[in-house]
Amino acid sequence: MQVEKDDILRIIDTIKKASSYDFTDYSEKSFARRIEKILIDTKLDIEGLIKQLKSSKEFLEHIVKEITVNTTELFRDPKMWHTIKYRILPRFQEQDTINIWHAGCSTGQEVYSMSILLNEMNMLDKCNIFASDLNLDALEIAKRGEYKYRFNVEYIDNFNKVIRQNPYNFEEVIDIPFTKYFDIDLTKDLLKAKPILKQKPIYRKQDLVREDNVFYTKFDIIFCRNVLIYFNYDLQNRIFENFHKNLFNKGTLILGIHESMLGPVSSKYIKKGMYYLKK
Amino acid sequence: MAQKYVIIGGSAGSFQVVTQILSALPANYDLPIFLCLHRLKHIRTGFIEALSIKSMLPIVEPDDKEHIRSGTIYLAPANYHMYIELGNTIALSTEPSINHSRPSIDLSFISASYSYKEKLIGIILSGANKDGAQGLKAVKESGGIAVVQSPDECQVKTMTMAAIKATQVDHILNTQQIIDFLKKLN
Ligand SMILES: C[S@@+](CC[C@H](N)C(=O)[O-])C[C@H]1O[C@@H](n2cnc3c(N)ncnc32)[C@H](O)[C@@H]1O
Numbered sequence: 258m259q260v261e262k263d264d265i266l267r268i269i270d271t272i273k274k275a276s277s278y279d280f281t282d283y284s285e286k287s288f289a290r291r292i293e294k295i296l297i298d299t300k301l302d303i304e305g306l307i308k309q310l311k312s313s314k315e316f317l318e319h320i321v322k323e324i325t326v327n328t329t330e331l332f333r334d335p336k337m338w339h340t341i342k343y344r345i346l347p348r349f350q351e352q353d354t355i356n357i358w359h360a361g362c363s364t365g366q367e368v369y370s371m372s373i374l375l376n377e378m379n380m381l382d383k384c385n386i387f388a389s390d391l392n393l394d395a396l397e398i399a400k401r402g403e404y405k406y407r408f409n410v411e412y413i414d415n416f417n418k419v420i421r422q423n424p425y426n427f428e429e430v431i432d433i434p435f436t437k438y439f440d441i442d443l444t445k446d447l448l449k450a451k452p453i454l455k456q457k458p459i460y461r462k463q464d465l466v467r468e469d470n471v472f473y474t475k476f477d478i479i480f481c482r483n484v485l486i487y488f489n490y491d492l493q494n495r496i497f498e499n500f501h502k503n504l505f506n507k508g509t510l511i512l513g514i515h516e517s518m519l520g521p522v523s524s525k526y527i528k529k530g531m532y533y534l535k536k
Numbered sequence: 537m538a539q540k541y542v543i544i545g546g547s548a549g550s551f552q553v554v555t556q557i558l559s560a561l562p563a564n565y566d567l568p569i570f571l572c573l574h575r576l577k578h579i580r581t582g583f584i585e586a587l588s589i590k591s592m593l594p595i596v597e598p599d600d601k602e603h604i605r606s607g608t609i610y611l612a613p614a615n616y617h618m619y620i621e622l623g624n625t626i627a628l629s630t631e632p633s634i635n636h637s638r639p640s641i642d643l644s645f646i647s648a649s650y651s652y653k654e655k656l657i658g659i660i661l662s663g664a665n666k667d668g669a670q671g672l673k674a675v676k677e678s679g680g681i682a683v684v685q686s687p688d689e690c691q692v693k694t695m696t697m698a699a700i701k702a703t704q705v706d707h708i709l710n711t712q713q714i715i716d717f718l719k720k721l722n
Pocket of ligand 1: 360395630
């Protein structure tokens with residue numbers, strides 16, 4: 258099913274008028290694909306969808322959640338985590354406190370990954386960890402820290418790559434088992450994050466489109482991976498400006514490995530291979 | 537900008553074929569080529585390096601919103617869907633797998649056929665599932681050319697058979713014929 262541009266604009270307009278959500282500057286094609294999927298799942302046509310969005314607040318909230326893409330995994334893209342481990346974190350070793358923000362943390366796997374890494378480097382205690390997302394359901398899962406085991410065996414592969422191997426020294430094998438951080442409950446088919454990973458993070462709902470910073474502090478490291486691919490250039494640029502404002506000097510911005518900063522704002526950052534530094 | 541675009545989809549048994557094709561194309565090959573290949577979960581990296589050794593053309597795993605250039609080969613990054621959009625740009629997404637595949641060949645082919653219509657050549661190679669069949673159908677329906685590797689030559693023929701069943705393909709070719717066909721387009 259192909260949704261026409263006019264229909265997309267009408268849906269965006271309806272949501273905007275009925276709520277605080279504004280999808281105007283989402284990437285048009287990916288927004289259209291989400292709507293196409295929603296039409297199939299709800300068995301509604303465009304008119305039906307618009308009517309329901311207008312009449313039910315609850316339905317609207319549900320649809321907003323469906324529009325967001327929440328896929329994530331533990332240590333997604335191990336290469337990036339090696340960079341964090343061997344290139345980024347060592348710079349903070351001497352610092353007394355480290356403020357970290359995961360913007361668009363989805364169901365929390367990125368937050369847990371970072372906490373594991375920090376703990377292995379004996380840096381977790383001095384960190385303040387903040388995490389936000391637009392999708393409240395995702396945040397609830399993040400707080401709980403329980404994930405299906407069966408469909409997520411690659412979590413353990415990724416963990417082994419990032420935590421047990423040293424890409425700069427293949428002979429080094431670090432003997433730390435996955436179960437140091439997650440309980441594996443086979444009867445319930447669950448991976449459960451251990452308490453040590455749950456003490457630090459503070460989760461809050463935040464809409465990056467209209468809220469700059471809901472934590473009222475500046476950050477040393479901001480993660481925003483695989484969130485901005487769903488936004489258009491203009492909105493991306495606005496968000497990069499906002500991150501710039503909320504980073505400490507020389508603060509680090511980490512994007513998804515296939516995202517890059519385009520446009521004028523890039524002159525305010527220094528690109529360092531897989532990450533950015535505030536100038 | 538090039539007049540034509542090539543998109544290739546493959547899965548199990550296609551790596552050798554892709555390597556042969558890429559190594560046979562001359563350094564002045566002008567058409568952009570999009571590669572959407574399933575990879576085994578544990579070999580997510582090293583893939584592009586392996587392909588690059590044999591190719592005279594630059595191979596990149598594109599970033600989101602990257603502009604498409606002539607004479608460049610775009611390999612769908614592991615774990616992302618790759619869309620080819622109007623305005624000659626690439627879009628990536630992490631939406632869930634489709635038919636157990638991310639990248640999904642269907643999604644790449646469908647988006648490219650929407651953007652390039654009759655300027656697109658779609659090619660389906662060896663593979664063990666049915667991803668790509670709907671994509672090749674979209675290529676054909678948008679006026680593009682639908683090519684399938686000869687199932688007899690495929691290490692695993694499920695994917696090519698599914699594509700042949702789903703649409704009236706223009707050519708069924710073996711690897712050498714695919715190479716000759718691509719060279720003629722330049
Ligand atoms: C693909 S997930 C990324 C998860 C994680 N960062 C990673 O890379 O694995 C994208 C997340 O961005 C969130 N998101 C989308 N629009 C947003 C907005 N306007 N404000 C905050 N979060 C948003 C979605 O709810 C979703 O959880």
